[in-house]
Amino acid sequence: MSDLILHHYNESPYAEKVRALLGYKGLAWRSVIVPRIAPKPDMVALTGGYRKVPVLQVGADVYCDTRLIAQVLDAHAPNKPTAAGAGSFSELVENWVDVNLFGRAVAFTFGQNVDHLPDVFLDDRAALRGAPLDRTALKAAVPLAAQELAAHIGWVEIALSGEHRFINGATPGAGDFTLFSTLWFARNGRFDFTPFPSVAAWMEQMQAFGRGGPTELSAAEALDVAAAHEPAALTAWQGDADASGLKAGQTVTVSPELLGHGTAVVGELVALNPERITVRVHSPRCGKVHVHFPRLGYRLRASS
């Protein structure tokens, strides 16, 4: 089996989710550090245009979005499943965190650290949002973000005060990892977890899984790996039942529903089912690559 290559940077909470999953599963992995802001020429040469972090590369297959990456890692380490996948309880938790918690954690931590964030960084994130980001407004948003985060974390405190050690039950699920990484980001903004002792103890357990065994790889070497491989066998075509009405072989655009400005991938639609969208991209630097997205959370359109 090809190496697991994670394209990421240290400060990214979603990357922390995958690093923690790799640690829990005890997997060896290759680490490619990508820039925190665009342009990311090596990354988009691999992904066909997706610039968000992290992505997982396995040979000439590229998996975008941590919900899908969690599924792929379950297949690599079936002895420690995290019950990831469309419709699972873990995926419901992942979606709750993505939609309700992540934005508040970002508002809190960005607001707390705004004096240390360079203009180029704020301009880049404003472009990704498709709306301006203003230092004064970011600072002013902190108290409300803190209050709303605390209300959500209060729920988690109740959930973790019962018989279960993890949100998922006796063992951690993909939802535990996404919740952990979002709260890790809030903790980096100095969020006070003292009123939430069960959450703080659970975070210590999640932290203790470590981060697996990374070894460095350059972006150029990762592109060479993609060039040297053929994509793996595709998952099933069930697109005839998909509400988009798109057909296999059509040229499509795929972009994230959340924070997705300027990060679309254009390619040939080769797999479509309730779990996954796959597009075939021909990259001048690494040839044929299959880029995979979860079906939920991504806008799929015919390319005009």
Ligand SMILES: N[C@@H](CCC(=O)N[C@@H](CS)C(=O)NCC(=O)O)C(=O)O
């Ligand atoms: N739903 C995506 C969200 C990924 C995401 O929003 N990542 C942030 C970093 S934590 C990002 O890409 N920010 C812009 C960038 O790094 O270019 C996932 O689960 O992977």
